[in-house]
Amino acid sequence: MKADLPVIELEGVAKRYGAVEAVRDASFDLPQGACVALVGHNGAGKTTLMKLMLGLIRPSAGRLRVLGEDPAAGAAQARRRLGWLPESVTFNPALTGQEVLRFFARLKGEPAAAADALLERVGLIEAARRRIGGYSKGMRQRLGVAQALLGSPRAVLLDEPTTGLDPEVRQGLYDMLTELAGGGTTVLLSSHALEELEGRVERVVIMDHGRVVADGSLAELRRLARLPVRLRLALVGDAWPDWLRPDFAPHRLGNGLVELSCPPEAKMALLRQAAADPHVADLDLEPPTLDELYVHFLRSRDGVAP
Numbered sequence: 001m002k003a004d005l006p007v008i009e010l011e012g013v014a015k016r017y018g019a020v021e022a023v024r025d026a027s028f029d030l031p032q033g034a035c036v037a038l039v040g041h042n043g044a045g046k047t048t049l050m051k052l053m054l055g056l057i058r059p060s061a062g063r064l065r066v067l068g069e070d071p072a073a074g075a076a077q078a079r080r081r082l083g084w085l086p087e088s089v090t091f092n093p094a095l096t097g098q099e100v101l102r103f104f105a106r107l108k109g110e111p112a113a114a115a116d117a118l119l120e121r122v123g124l125i126e127a128a129r130r131r132i133g134g135y136s137k138g139m140r141q142r143l144g145v146a147q148a149l150l151g152s153p154r155a156v157l158l159d160e161p162t163t164g165l166d167p168e169v170r171q172g173l174y175d176m177l178t179e180l181a182g183g184g185t186t187v188l189l190s191s192h193a194l195e196e197l198e199g200r201v202e203r204v205v206i207m208d209h210g211r212v213v214a215d216g217s218l219a220e221l222r223r224l225a226r227l228p229v230r231l232r233l234a235l236v237g238d239a240w241p242d243w244l245r246p247d248f249a250p251h252r253l254g255n256g257l258v259e260l261s262c263p264p265e266a267k268m269a270l271l272r273q274a275a276a277d278p279h280v281a282d283l284d285l286e287p288p289t290l291d292e293l294y295v296h297f298l299r300s301r302d303g304v305a306p
Ligand SMILES: Nc1ncnc2c1ncn2[C@@H]1O[C@H](COP(=O)(O)OP(=O)(O)OP(=O)(O)O)[C@@H](O)[C@H]1O
Pocket: 017, 020, 021, 022, 040, 041, 042, 043, 044, 045, 046, 047, 048, 049, 087
C-alpha cells in the first residue's frame, strides 16, 4: 500500500439496527499518522463506526476500506494491522499486567519480549508483576492501550480512552497518542468531551444521531461556525466610548466592567479602537468555548464539511 493512500476510508457508510440508524451516510478518510477524535454524545454512533472499521459488523450501505481492504470480508490481514481499545475494557483482576499482556501477545503471534517492551512504553513495567485487581483506573487503561498496540498496528482505535481518568493521567495518555501518531500510526479516539481535545488532536469529527455534522481542525471549525467573540473591558470612571456600537450589545457588569460580543470579522477593528482609547484600562478577549462550538454543530441542520 502506498504511503499516500488513506489508512481508513469511508464512503457513504450506513449501519442500521432495525429501526435505529446508528450510522448514516458517513464519508471521511483517515490518513497515515493522523490523530483524530470522534466526538458525540451517547448513542451518536461512535462505537458503531469503530466496529465497522474493525470489521466486527457489516455496513448496511456504503463502502469501507481499511488498508485498502474490506475489513468485514474476513481478510485477517487488514484486521491484524489494527489495534482496538474497547470502551470500559476489563481484565482478569487475579492476573498480573505482564501475564495478561503476554497472553494477548501469544494470541497475536508476538513474542513475550514485545509485551514487556510495551509495558515499559506505557509506564507499567514496575507494576508488571502486580495483580490487576490492585491497579488504578489509569493503570488499567494504560494496560488496555498496551494491548491495543501489540503487533505494531498501522492504526489504533480507542473507544473513550480518557473517561474517568484524572487530568494528569489523561495528559500522559494524550502525549502517548501524539507520539504514536508522530511515528506514523493512525490514531482514532472517541470522546464525549470536545473541551479536552484542544491542542491534543489535529482533527475532530463531530457526530450527531449517526451523522457526521462537522469534520476539521478545531481552528477550522471555529472559523466555519463564526461564533461571536466576547470582549470584556475595564473602563476608567463613567466613560462610555462612542465606538461601543449597540449591535455588539455592550452591557455593564459592575466595577467598571463592560462586556460585549462581536462577530469574528469585527474583532480586530474593535481591539484597535479599545487599545487606542485612554478610557480603557484593561481588556480580556474570550473566544467561543468548545462547548458553544459543539452545540453550534449539533444544531446545524445541513452539516458542515471543511
Ligand atoms: N447491537 C445493537 N443493536 C441495536 N442497536 C444498537 C446496537 N449497537 C448500537 N445500537 C444503537 O445504535 C446507536 C449508536 O450507538 P453507539 O454505541 O455507536 O453510540 P456511541 O456514540 O458509541 O455512544 P456512547 O457514547 O454511549 O458509547 C444507539 O442508538 C444504540 O442504541
